Amino acid sequence: MLHIIGLGLADEKDVSVKGLEVIRKAERVYLEAYTAVLLVDQAQLESYYGRPVILADREMVESKSDEILAGADEKDVAFLVVGDPFGATTHTDLALRCRQHEPPIPTRTLPNASILTAVGATGLSLYNFGQTVSMVFFTEDWMPSSFYDRVAENTGLGFHTLMLLDIKVKEPDLKALARGKIIYEPPRFMTVAQCAAQMLEVEEERKQGICSKEALAVGVARLGSDDQQIVAGTLEELAGADLGKPLHSLVLCGKKMHELEWEYVRGFAMDQKKFDDVWKQNYKA
Amino acid sequence: MLHIIGLGLADEKDVSVKGLEVIRKAERVYLEAYTAVLLVDQAQLESYYGRPVILADREMVESKSDEILAGADEKDVAFLVVGDPFGATTHTDLALRCRQHEPPIPTRTLPNASILTAVGATGLSLYNFGQTVSMVFFTEDWMPSSFYDRVAENTGLGFHTLMLLDIKVKEPDLKALARGKIIYEPPRFMTVAQCAAQMLEVEEERKQGICSKEALAVGVARLGSDDQQIVAGTLEELAGADLGKPLHSLVLCGKKMHELEWEYVRGFAMDQKKFDDVWKQNYKA
Numbered sequence: 001m002l003h004i005i006g007l008g009l010a011d012e013k014d015v016s017v018k019g020l021e022v023i024r025k026a027e028r029v030y031l032e033a034y035t036a037v038l039l040v041d042q043a044q045l046e047s048y049y050g051r052p053v054i055l056a057d058r059e060m061v062e063s064k065s066d067e068i069l070a071g072a073d074e075k076d077v078a079f080l081v082v083g084d085p086f087g088a089t090t091h092t093d094l095a096l097r098c099r100q101h102e103p104p105i106p107t108r109t110l111p112n113a114s115i116l117t118a119v120g121a122t123g124l125s126l127y128n129f130g131q132t133v134s135m136v137f138f139t140e141d142w143m144p145s146s147f148y149d150r151v152a153e154n155t156g157l158g159f160h161t162l163m164l165l166d167i168k169v170k171e172p173d174l175k176a177l178a179r180g181k182i183i184y185e186p187p188r189f190m191t192v193a194q195c196a197a198q199m200l201e202v203e204e205e206r207k208q209g210i211c212s213k214e215a216l217a218v219g220v221a222r223l224g225s226d227d228q229q230i231v232a233g234t235l236e237e238l239a240g241a242d243l244g245k246p247l248h249s250l251v252l253c254g255k256k257m258h259e260l261e262w263e264y265v266r267g268f269a270m271d272q273k274k275f276d277d278v279w280k281q282n283y284k285a
Numbered sequence: 286m287l288h289i290i291g292l293g294l295a296d297e298k299d300v301s302v303k304g305l306e307v308i309r310k311a312e313r314v315y316l317e318a319y320t321a322v323l324l325v326d327q328a329q330l331e332s333y334y335g336r337p338v339i340l341a342d343r344e345m346v347e348s349k350s351d352e353i354l355a356g357a358d359e360k361d362v363a364f365l366v367v368g369d370p371f372g373a374t375t376h377t378d379l380a381l382r383c384r385q386h387e388p389p390i391p392t393r394t395l396p397n398a399s400i401l402t403a404v405g406a407t408g409l410s411l412y413n414f415g416q417t418v419s420m421v422f423f424t425e426d427w428m429p430s431s432f433y434d435r436v437a438e439n440t441g442l443g444f445h446t447l448m449l450l451d452i453k454v455k456e457p458d459l460k461a462l463a464r465g466k467i468i469y470e471p472p473r474f475m476t477v478a479q480c481a482a483q484m485l486e487v488e489e490e491r492k493q494g495i496c497s498k499e500a501l502a503v504g505v506a507r508l509g510s511d512d513q514q515i516v517a518g519t520l521e522e523l524a525g526a527d528l529g530k531p532l533h534s535l536v537l538c539g540k541k542m543h544e545l546e547w548e549y550v551r552g553f554a555m556d557q558k559k560f561d562d563v564w565k566q567n568y569k570a
């Protein structure tokens with residue numbers, strides 16, 4: 001059986017008791033390590049599980065899934081995913097391949113905490129969120145602004161938007177590749193400040209008032225860990241905020257934000273007076 | 286400190302290792318028992334935790350939070366919530382009261398699996414969901430149809446809608462109450478079939494084609510447990526489906542449903558040919 005096990009968000013002890021029992025008995029243990037990362041490293045996981053952990057990068061999951069699935073029709077293989085297994089489409093792909101395998105490989109999934117609901121720690125109601133939107137790193141010649149349309153769909157209905165921020169954990173260095181060498185760039189994780197700056201940059205172009213300087217937003221970092229950080233402010237303020245180490249996410253507040261949500265969120269404001277002023281002027285129904 | 290701890294979805298072993306450590310050391314352990322329930326009972330939790338668990342019903346949480354918070358500025362109190370703590374607004378309320386307490390009570394939250402992301406087990410992409418919508422039990426003289434407007438907002442943008450279904454776990458018997466007696470009705474949990482039937486009932490009235498008989502939907506039951514069940518079909522088919530014991534949820538599919546989502550979901554179809562026909566005629570882009 002292939003056990004697809006969510007690890008939660010922060011460290012090795014966020015796995016469920018049930019998940020840990022499976023991991024400790026499994027024939028092989030893989031860790032999907034390219035859509036998100038835990039705040040602890042592989043060695044710490046291995047030491048806690050008492051088991052070797054095989055890092056599964058994008059190439060292995062997408063092109064060499066046979067290796068992962070080998071023997072899983074008879075033995076237990078654990079495939080670990082940071083957060084909830086369903087956050088990424090990885091899971092559905094793998095499960096489909098299990099169904100199509102000859103003989104079919106049974107699968108079982110153990111859900112766990114996801115940024116999609118942990119973001120409720122901001123005090124924003126999960127019922128008031130629209131679709132989740134991804135933000136990728138802009139480069140000099142690639143500034144994809146389609147996120148703006150997705151956000152606009154949400155704000156049109158008054159919804160909050162959770163922005164999931166890009167991570168680059170095993171990117172080949174393109175210049176080295178051109179010389180025939182495979183060298184990987186150091187890992188990069190988008191910050192709340194970078195995300196806010198990119199939103200403002202696209203607003204400059206589109207000018208629809210979706211991501212304006214005065215738009216209220218909440219930045220979160222390392223949710224679920226002991227040093228999680230939550231900071232609220234205008235997009236302009238957040239573009240200058242430092243929330244420390246990864247992983248970061250950002251929520252753009254929707255106009256439907258209820259007074260009770262505001263009461264809680266304002267406790268995280270960088271400048272509470274300014275936050276309250278903007279709220280009263282542009283948000284309060 | 287008040288530790289607000291998510292228990293996940295199915296049984297006593299879905300708690301995180303970190304959460305279990307806190308529970309076993311806490312001065313008192315409360316279980317929020319009115320917005321959702323685990324698939325195991327209080328006795329099983331107590332036996333596994335090795336600790337007594339105090340059931341916190343709606344009245345206690347909303348009107349007697351002083352009892353829960355007593356001494357929490359100095360000692361550790363655990364407040365357990367089925368699923369993810371942020372699924373319900375309970376958490377924000379309690380955390381606000383901790384902030385306002387004299388002296389303030391520090392809080393910490395341990396996230397866990399939520400139906401909001403576990404529903405990805407259907408194969409539907411979490412990125413294609415709009416706002417989450419609640420469905421309450423209709424009665425003879427109360428048939429609140431505002432859910433229809435929320436669903437329409439989602440379907441207008443092509444999104445799936447997760448419907449969270451009503452549970453009644455400690456409802457006073459109104460007839461007995463009128464005679465001055467407090468008697469509680471037996472617990473009731475809305476099924477996928479009841480939800481689908483109510484959606485069709487409101488469609489009859491509104492006639493906007495949002496919840497039509499031929500609309501594709503997916504019913505889920507006991508997600509995250511070993512006997513979880515997933516059934517796909519038209520709303521008319523689901524109105525006759527039996528998914529067994531609680532808890533149930535329903536997803537109404539949006540027109541944005543991608544071919545890859547369909548490929549996975551059709552594996553759960555009650556009538557695969559019919560499912561494919563409806564998909565090809567009304568959904569496939």
